[in-house]
Amino acid sequence: MLAKLECASCIVDDLVGALKLLSLKKEVEKEILREAFSFLADEFSYSKTPSYFITMVHRILKRISKIPVPFKERREKCNETGLKIAERVYEEAKDLKDLERFSFLVKWAIAANELDFRTVGTGYDLEVERIGNMLSERFEEGLMIDQTEKIFQLVKKSPKILYIHDNVGEIALDKLLIEELKKYTDVVISALRGGPITSDATLEDGKKVGLQEVSSQLILAGPDTLGISLEEMSDELEENLQTTDMIIAKGQANYYALSEYKSKVKGKIACLFRTKCNPVSSIFGGRGKINLAVVL
Amino acid sequence: MLAKLECASCIVDDLVGALKLLSLKKEVEKEILREAFSFLADEFSYSKTPSYFITMVHRILKRISKIPVPFKERREKCNETGLKIAERVYEEAKDLKDLERFSFLVKWAIAANELDFRTVGTGYDLEVERIGNMLSERFEEGLMIDQTEKIFQLVKKSPKILYIHDNVGEIALDKLLIEELKKYTDVVISALRGGPITSDATLEDGKKVGLQEVSSQLILAGPDTLGISLEEMSDELEENLQTTDMIIAKGQANYYALSEYKSKVKGKIACLFRTKCNPVSSIFGGRGKINLAVVL
Structure with a gap:
């Protein structure tokens, strides 16, 4: 877009x-x-x-x-909080299986997309302590467009998946979903930012929450761009976009880029996110902020 | 400010x-x-x-x-709607007297300050039909700071009052308040903008709702500035600011200007408005949008 x-x-x-x-x-x-x-x-x-x-x-x-990493402390707290919430979600998912379990983890990964300094409460001014309750509320809201079953079928048919992350904290919930993806696919590549920008997760953040324990490989998506960038993506990301069977992208900024880039890739693209504004929600027939699991 | x-x-x-x-x-x-x-x-x-x-x-x-009067039709509808609401308010005030009547009309004049394209619903995109109900809700909210009694006493001691208007539509409710002021004072001067900007009322708008029927005189506040302007006010306004016993100013933009200009005038300044943002509300100890009748 x-x-x-x-x-x-x-x-x-x-x-x-x-x-x-x-x-x-x-x-x-x-x-x-x-x-x-x-x-x-x-x-x-x-x-x-x-x-x-x-x-x-x-x-x-x-x-x-001259602040190379704005919101450093806030970013770290978000990751720690994300990991704690992920532990609880993991427990809750214990008795679920197949599509039900997959959908549950997709929905939590989307709820966690709210962990964005830009859109939580009064912009950047979030209280990290409130996050747990807030994400539960987002989860309870459900998805306005729910193509999780379609995404589940696509995952099962895709030997290689490229997973493009969004925010700090949120990546702890992505980790649970990637662990689940690995039951149905051979390779999951995690793409993360090379430098900090607002609340976007960097390679370093990915390592902090242990994404390397579940992903086949962590790759650099590019430098400090909001979401992946059409102009500045790394060669590694560009190559993976071409060779992957399926792309799972989190967050609105990655939706911006991939909706423009769609015609250039062969793999299917699933976008999991909570919208931030009416111009984007209206594309999907909604208003305000809505949760989406859509195949582009 | x-x-x-x-x-x-x-x-x-x-x-x-x-x-x-x-x-x-x-x-x-x-x-x-x-x-x-x-x-x-x-x-x-x-x-x-x-x-x-x-x-x-x-x-x-x-x-x-190359649009000299943006929102022309909307501005006219606002004036027409304001006049209709003012008729109803006039009826409701029929049995009220003295301070009770004065306060009632002050509160309605503040409720009508909501008639601003910038702040109604989705910015400029207001439905004029909804206005009546919306203003009643604003009236019912009451005033977060209510110095109407103090203002009433000041009015009674002031032979000459300068009334600085704000928005189209709203001026029809100002008209009722000025009619009331005239019971307690000799002269009320109405200051209006010389050109259109957002929803600010011009001299022409003032004449359309019949302000000349109640005010002693309508004067030009200056050109097309949002609220009165410290840099561009007319000589006539500047002179009246100096010679008046009391200034009654509607709207946030006039509060900006008069809170800066206060030290330069001898008369008392009363601001009647609904705030539009936290930076202004927080000056008065509030948050969000609040109704105020304050003496600066």
Whole structure:
């Protein structure tokens, strides 16, 4: 999906949310805003994904603030909380089998997509302690479009699956789903970001929650881009997108990229995410924030 | 009040809301966004009121779109609806007297402050038909800070009052309050905008709802600025601000300007409005949108 009119204010709002949490000196804050507005004046268009613009304004933030990993402590707490929730979910899944178990874990992996600083409560200002209850509520909401059965059949027919992750914390629930995928497929490749941006999980985060214990391989998706990037993806990701039988992608930013990239790959693409805004929800006939398990 | 960090995204969001409703050609839309971002890159700071920046991006919109009066039809409908609601409110106030009647009309004038394209439902996308019910709900909410009694005493001691209006539609309820003020004071001067911006009422709007029937005089507050402007107010407004015993100002943008201008005037300033955002509500110890009748 390419940027729409509404994305113009959302990009600025995302940057403002991040700045609000970082409490930088007013002069630094203003310099970041100045450069971000200048970048948007030169580059904002409807011919790139929203994630491209968000990536760029957050890079301006990192460069000018000289903070290489914004929200470091928050990111770590999210991973720890994710692991605790995953333990509980694992227990709850104990007596489930086949499609029922698969669907249960897919739904939890989607509920965990809410673990995004941008969209939880007041933007970046989340209380990590509330997360457990909040994710249970998301799980209880169910899926507005539920193609888990179709996805289950596709998984069983796909010897190689590429799994593209989204947020810190959420990856602990992805780990449970990947463990399940491995019962039905030979190879699952986990793709993670090379650098931090908002709450997106990096290779390092993947290792922290132990994704390497369940995935066949962890690969670098590219640098610090919001979701995978059409312009900056790594050769490794590009090659895997071409050679995989199925892609499972988490999060809205990965949906942006893959809905544009779909015609270039042979494998099926399943997107598991909770939408963040009306422009995306309306594509699926919804409003507000909705949970989706869809095959593109 | 001067602009805060959060205002950066709100300014863009307000412009996007207006663009969304106008459905311009994509090229025109992008040109407006480009120029607005460029203006904000050059000028956004924490040393001017938020309304200055909103005024400027809306002027960019009007100039590039070549639409001199955006939302013309919507503005007219708002005035018509305001007049109908005012008739009903007038009937309901029939048996009230003194402070009780004054408070009732103040509260309705504040409830009517919700008649702002920027903040009603999905930004500019209001359904005029819903307005009546919505305003009743706002009235029922009551005031978070209620200094109507203090304002009533000040009114009785002030031979000359300057009334600074805010939105179309809302001015029909202001008319009822001014009629009431005239029972306790000799002169009420109504100040209105010289040109259209978002939903702010112009001199022409004032005449349409018959403000001249109750006010001693209608004056031009300045050109097409969001609320009154510290930089662009008319000589007439500046003079009246200096010579009046009391100022009654409607709306958040007029609060921005008058809270900065307060030290320069001798008269008391009462602000009657419904807040639009947390940065302003938090000044008064609230959150979300709250109704206020305060003496600055």
